[in-house]
Amino acid sequence: MSKEFGNESRPPSRARVLIAGLIGNVMEWYDFALYGYFATLIGQQFFPSTNPTASLIGAFGAFAAGFIVRPLGGVVYGRIGDLVGRRRALSLSVMAMAIPTVAMAFLPTHAQIGIAAPIAVVLLRLLQGISAGGEYTTSIIFLAEAAPDRQRGFYSIWGLWGSVLGMLMGSAFGDLLTRTLTQTQLDAWGWRVAFALGSLVALTGVIIRQGVGEDDASATKKTPLKSTLGVHRPAFLRVLALNIASSVGFYAVYVYLVTYVEVVDGIADSVALSLNTDVMAVLLLLYPITAWLSDRIGRRALLMSGAALLCVGAIPFLQLIHSQDPQLIVRGELGFTLAIALVDGGKGPANVELMPAEVRCTGTALAYNLAEGWFGGTTPLIAAVLVAWASGNPIYLGIWVGLSGLCTFVTAAFFTRETAFKPLIKQAQTQPS
Template sequence: MSINSDVQDTGVEDNTPGRTRTILAGLVGNIMEWYDFAIYGYFAATIGKQFFPSEDPAISLIASFGAFAAGFLARPLGGIVFGRIGDIVGRKRVLMLSVMAMAIPTTLIAFLPGYESIGILAPITLVLLRIIQGLSVGGEYTSSIVFLVEQAPAKRRSFFAVWGMWGATLGILAGSAVGDVVATVLTDEQIADWGWRAPFLLGSLVAISCLLVRRSLTKDTPSPEVSSPVKQTFMLHYPTVIKVILLNIGTAVSFYAAFVYVVTYVQVVDGLPKEIALNLNTGSMVLLLIFMPIAAWLADQIGRKPMMVAGAFLIAFGAIPFFHLIHTTDPMLIFIGEIGFVLAITIFSGGLNAANVEMMPTSVRCTGLAFSYNASVGIFGGLTPLIVTWLLTTTGDPIAPAYWIAFAGALSLLATLFLYRETRHIVLSS
């Protein structure tokens, strides 16, 4: 076993430049990767017309989102592929590779000819590029969290870990902001002609900056002597994999419900304009960025488990009251309901981000965490918009989505209470 509770590990040198460089290296890749996912979603309709032309615009849009989903579904496989690399050759190497696996397809998409130019090769190439990007995302987030925690001072691991999630959230916001600017400055004809490509080019510049930052890293976690981390993960450490999956269900479901599905809910069920729904969502995500470091700092002071119990409790028993607030026509009440989810997610994540890493043995840390996290997010989080839409349609109850969120929160609450043992004081040995 690679964890120990007798002494503390030292982590990265405790100086401001070293800490800043480590945190920056951990978060920049997540900014770029989630920026790319956001801008693809923003311009899905335009991309659908360019690469999946059809007389019915709805078919083009569905095909475009199909390419988007292909990248999403590739995440668990990407987690295993890049996790194995991280466990065998080191964290720094896998962080470089995962960024390149996102940067190269992003650049190619910016210059990829449309269906009118190269025919069927256009949609086929686009789908392949999205799959490569999905593989990259599957390894980037968890590898960056592992790197941040392993390089952190022993008493600040939660604070370091949170910057991976912080970067991903900032990337989504940045993608939305760039999309808004392009839509405001350019005409529909200009966007269809060339404008949609500009955000992808900007993403390439971000990727270059990310590579430069990560190349400057001088310290890495030594690779354990393990020949088959995938085999060890599933044969020796499957109980930990199950624990991580259960612990992450609550935040996965509540995040996709609160920051993806609710935008549609406010428009379709509450009948409010798209602009209001998007503004409320943007405000909620800004608060998420503000609260995450605070919750992580607190988890370093009082422990992971108290934060996780409080957050899971708030998800399980707050989901229904929060949705009653969201199911109104008053933007202020809707925003208060969304803030409830922000608080629940940040409190839970404040302890969970570091706990995910601390639970995994060193020899399979990248592989085990990448698979279990992506399985939880991919299955439970990724299916959440579909599940809550089905619940709403079949029951006719506008609060029905909250039942699924409450169920997920209850699962994570039970897992935290009965399966998780406090990991704040363990040693992350190599």
């Protein structure tokens, strides 16, 4: 007789389940946030050029490389999650993500080892991308399958909450460093300390995840990737499209626009980081509210409203950010934040509910990482090119973000059924074929 997922003689507490689900996302996004916030400095030290824009594009190109390989990581960790167990995949991913984060702290610069420096940065981003490929999706599946019915939205949002907390930690620590260190100190060693401290988050994650029990994967199909791209292809494509708007919007606002405000608007680094920290704190407050709403009124309502706001508001919000006035900049960022919070409140549980149980880890990870990696993760690079092409005007970036919102809106409105009010078929309930 198979046991239910996460069930032991003494089940873990609700708090421990939620922390176990979110802690790996904290690790992942702490790293990505630091890289994004120190992109200008990393570009100067590892991708030097007489043209600052070229250095920045080089740094964001390495950032994008890590996201391009995320679908591969999604397949690897998704297969582990489907065939071996959710918790084992989560424990492995958080340990693997710590390696490139800490290694970044000790990496020699271009001035010290020449061309090997940018190559090493790219290799570390590739390793980070593969390691992170299954983290978020496995965590929300873990949380949703552990949740009571009609609370799956509230439970699963904590995976994303951990992501934003990681970014907030990276932003806050970057803000602290820029305020307390001289520019010389920051360039020489300050930014490296921030990466080195990521090891503490990883250690916490390993300890927490050891105490949430094992799961039963014996009823799972032995070819989850083949099934995902075969009989379950419609569900796979639907989940992919539903993730495009929030992926593009998230990376445009919380990664690229920090650099945009510094380089194009001429706002001081400390002010740009402080504004970004403030709006991410608002996002953390909004997430439980929008997730709770999705449990009450459904996933589609949240997905459609958020995607519509992103579609029609992208250009106006970006014009506010382009104003060079900190008060107007924060209004534009808050507009994006509301749109992203609405989409994310519905998409997390919808990802889990729309994907059949026997391929849930593999299918969700592959779909999510294609959206996140090929659309979202490349957005900072695309944005840097589009803004440079328009001589600093963000109009083309607004079109890119607006089209992403349109894609998700159409998918939610016309091709997605409501899943919030039906019981979730869990992995251990699936019978072998």
